[in-house]
Amino acid sequence: MIPSAKFRRFLGEAGELSAFAGRFFSQAPRPRFEWEELARQCYTIGYRSFPLVGLTGFIMGLVLTMQLRPSLVSYGVDSQLPVMVGVAIVREIGPVITALIFAGKIGSSIGAELGSMRVTEQIDAMEVSGTNPFKYLVVTRVVAATLMLPVLVILSDAISLYGAYIGVNIRSVTSFSLFFRQIFDSLSFGDVLPAFIKTFLFGFAVGMVGSHQGYHSSKGTEGVGRSANSSVVISSILIFIIDLVVVQVTDLLGLN
Amino acid sequence: MPAPEKSNIKLGLFVLAGAFLLILTLYMIGKNENMFGSNFALKARFKNVNGLISGNNIRFSGIQVGTVKGIALIDDTTIEVTMLVATKMKPFIRKNALASIGTEGLMGNKIVNIQPGEGRAPEVAEGDLLANQKATNMDEMLGTLNKTNENIEDFSEGLKIAVRRVNNSTALWSVLNETSLAPNLKASLANISQATAHADAMMNDLRTLIAGVKGGQGSVGALLTDTSFAHSLQEATARIKTVGDKAGGLADELTKMTGDIRRDIDSGTGTVHALLKDSSMVRKLNASLDNVQKGTAAFSEDMEALKHNFLLRGYFRRLEKQQKNAGQSP
Amino acid sequence: MEPVIVIEHLCKRFGPNIVLDDFNLVVRPEENVVVLGKSGVGKSVLIKCIIGLLRPDSGRVSVLGQNVPDLGHDELDRLRAKVGFLFQSNALYDSMTVRKNLEFPLRRHWIEISQDKVDAMVMEALENVGLAHTIDEMPEELSGGMRKRIALARTLILKPEIILYDEPTTGLDPVTGKEISTLIVEIRKKYHTSSIIISHDMHCVKLVSDRIAVLVNGKCHAQGTYEELGSSTDREVKQFFE
Numbered sequence A: 001m002i003p004s005a006k007f008r009r010f011l012g013e014a015g016e017l018s019a020f021a022g023r024f025f026s027q028a029p030r031p032r033f034e035w036e037e038l039a040r041q042c043y044t045i046g047y048r049s050f051p052l053v054g055l056t057g058f059i060m061g062l063v064l065t066m067q068l069r070p071s072l073v074s075y076g077v078d079s080q081l082p083v084m085v086g087v088a089i090v091r092e093i094g095p096v097i098t099a100l101i102f103a104g105k106i107g108s109s110i111g112a113e114l115g116s117m118r119v120t121e122q123i124d125a126m127e128v129s130g131t132n133p134f135k136y137l138v139v140t141r142v143v144a145a146t147l148m149l150p151v152l153v154i155l156s157d158a159i160s161l162y163g164a165y166i167g168v169n170i171r172s173v174t175s176f177s178l179f180f181r182q183i184f185d186s187l188s189f190g191d192v193l194p195a196f197i198k199t200f201l202f203g204f205a206v207g208m209v210g211s212h213q214g215y216h217s218s219k220g221t222e223g224v225g226r227s228a229n230s231s232v233v234i235s236s237i238l239i240f241i242i243d244l245v246v247v248q249v250t251d252l253l254g255l256n
Numbered sequence B: 001m002p003a004p005e006k007s008n009i010k011l012g013l014f015v016l017a018g019a020f021l022l023i024l025t026l027y028m029i030g031k032n033e034n035m036f037g038s039n040f041a042l043k044a045r046f047k048n049v050n051g052l053i054s055g056n057n058i059r060f061s062g063i064q065v066g067t068v069k070g071i072a073l074i075d076d077t078t079i080e081v082t083m084l085v086a087t088k089m090k091p092f093i094r095k096n097a098l099a100s101i102g103t104e105g106l107m108g109n110k111i112v113n114i115q116p117g118e119g120r121a122p123e124v125a126e127g128d129l130l131a132n133q134k135a136t137n138m139d140e141m142l143g144t145l146n147k148t149n150e151n152i153e154d155f156s157e158g159l160k161i162a163v164r165r166v167n168n169s170t171a172l173w174s175v176l177n178e179t180s181l182a183p184n185l186k187a188s189l190a191n192i193s194q195a196t197a198h199a200d201a202m203m204n205d206l207r208t209l210i211a212g213v214k215g216g217q218g219s220v221g222a223l224l225t226d227t228s229f230a231h232s233l234q235e236a237t238a239r240i241k242t243v244g245d246k247a248g249g250l251a252d253e254l255t256k257m258t259g260d261i262r263r264d265i266d267s268g269t270g271t272v273h274a275l276l277k278d279s280s281m282v283r284k285l286n287a288s289l290d291n292v293q294k295g296t297a298a299f300s301e302d303m304e305a306l307k308h309n310f311l312l313r314g315y316f317r318r319l320e321k322q323q324k325n326a327g328q329s330p
Numbered sequence C: 001m002e003p004v005i006v007i008e009h010l011c012k013r014f015g016p017n018i019v020l021d022d023f024n025l026v027v028r029p030e031e032n033v034v035v036l037g038k039s040g041v042g043k044s045v046l047i048k049c050i051i052g053l054l055r056p057d058s059g060r061v062s063v064l065g066q067n068v069p070d071l072g073h074d075e076l077d078r079l080r081a082k083v084g085f086l087f088q089s090n091a092l093y094d095s096m097t098v099r100k101n102l103e104f105p106l107r108r109h110w111i112e113i114s115q116d117k118v119d120a121m122v123m124e125a126l127e128n129v130g131l132a133h134t135i136d137e138m139p140e141e142l143s144g145g146m147r148k149r150i151a152l153a154r155t156l157i158l159k160p161e162i163i164l165y166d167e168p169t170t171g172l173d174p175v176t177g178k179e180i181s182t183l184i185v186e187i188r189k190k191y192h193t194s195s196i197i198i199s200h201d202m203h204c205v206k207l208v209s210d211r212i213a214v215l216v217n218g219k220c221h222a223q224g225t226y227e228e229l230g231s232s233t234d235r236e237v238k239q240f241f242e
């Protein structure tokens, strides 16, 4: 059996990415941690993504509610709309959609930024300036993405639920406190914790893939574009794969 | 680019907002699952838990008091459910309280209902095993209600015919002239009035219940969002009402008739004497009265069953209390 | 005097592409050596091997008496502090201001200097290239020549003993190119540095070179002063002087 060239390239990519992750874990704990740069990256990666993530979250909650209502009404259980939307947002849609938007915004920008730094020899310049560029550029970005995505997901979930609240109130009336009581009553730790934990993995994947693509960008501006593009593609696929794995694992652990 | 301090402040706000929401969510869920505040354990054993899982809610007379902590198979026919109940509810739950498994809404989550038992008993203690009560399900309840309606219709129909015949015939008067018969008849009349009173009380109960249901009071009110259920309940109510009207008319006629008979007996006129021999008629009347009594007794039983049903229990208790209060206040 | 850089039998290949093949070169103290070569011949690869950014396949690259490929992480870092490197593409950090760019080489953990001293060093380096007023600007706000001078200032900030210039005048107009060339000469005079300058700008070469090495097919094809090589009849050498 001779694997096709494409498959071999895929395996090569996967191997390189794993080695890159290995390098991350071996370098990240070593001293001289770039705190200042980490804070700066958290600011750009987290805070600056908030408006986009918040807006999409709001629309998502609103639209999801309006789309779900007719089918619930046909079963006569439209009073359960908040529960349905709440569980859907908290467990799955909030984390995954936010992570995908994050991959689109942050994955591509990390890929392009590191790619252009590689192409314009800024990474080499750091190296000769006595700064470990892997720690300065990659570790900070990966850690920032890993820490910031969960925060973004929590805020986006909250905004989505607010959107859902407005969505419910378009066609019927519910009070703010009843709406959130219904949602919190129906949620359990088994709903929230796996969803929260997987956002760390999503953030890590986005940061890792973006950094890897950028850090090993090939020469030329074309290489930068390709890095940005494949960062988004690969991290989006990884998000779904991680989601699948997390669902299976939480199922096995009986957390559902 | 903003100055580093400013951006750090924004970043801090951003992260703290996220952390706050996370902690709030976890706290709210924890509160629902009784993680905060002190709890004590109660146990109950069931043959079948109908899909109850740990984390399901415990209601005491309809109030959320705790959650199911664990479900364990004791042997092939017994399942022990361990419940965590808020300690502040302890003084209200007595050792004779009954546990049953029910459903939140028509197709919601399973819940454990704890209801106060009859009579007095000491307060429960940690780890007590509560007796259980068979869960009444909605369909059974509606089935019984329907049967009752049919019964009422049947006997009121019979009674009507009987009364009409009594009214139209002179045979009865002769029966009544027979002095030995008078005590008998008196007893029968007493029976009739008892039966009508019974039927009356029953109708009242049912009316208030239905009014309550319509007004959305009690846990039954919550069920009415389901239209199919509401429809069948409405149909049932309508039938009960027509029966009730019929029974009301019947009772009027009966009182009038007994008044007539009384006068007849008092005046000593013997117009009914000729019909005395027609004993089959008397038998028929007696059988009819018997039917009335049986029917009302059956309905009373149904009402009693309904009173004990978990869904309506709280409602009836409240009603009782109101009546008691009303009795005390003047 | 001991030479500061000694390159012996240096070989470097990328897959099937043999870039350097038994290359030899010596740089003596306070000497400006120009490396001439066609585009893609491996000049940048050569100086990246000297600074330790690329690892040679074989051969010795001795800088200030230390063989670069043998050095551990910390030793290499200390050696690099004594060697300035001017990148062909400037490699200014475009997310940082000019000041941050210049401070960056001072972040080394074993360098402990007060903020006042840092400010003074940044100011001095900027004044050397005549751009003190740009200190709070971003690199993208500057012209190409200014960027080159900022990059040069960053190279000079640690007062290195050796400076490696990768095409310092390429892409600049003749006037600015001449300014940079003059700057290179002045720096040598002021700080007594030794340098390798990669260039194919013959005006610059004429101005700065003490000695010229011509890189052809991965080897040091010819060496000599500007005048010596200018009168050479070698076809490979002659084409640069036409």
Ligand SMILES: Nc1ncnc2c1ncn2[C@@H]1O[C@H](COP(=O)(O)OP(=O)(O)OP(=O)(O)O)[C@@H](O)[C@H]1O
Binding pocket: C014, C017, C019, C037, C038, C039, C040, C041, C042, C043, C044, C045, C046, C088
């Ligand atoms: N990291 C690398 N990986 C693979 N090949 C490389 C790498 N760096 C350089 N090369 C190859 O080595 C050869 C020499 O490249 P180098 O950059 O040294 O050329 P140069 O002489 O500096 O040319 P220029 O004057 O255009 O700067 C080229 O063929 C290039 O493709």
Ligand SMILES: [Mg+2]
Binding pocket: C043, C044, C045, C088, C166
């Ligand atoms: Mg080059």
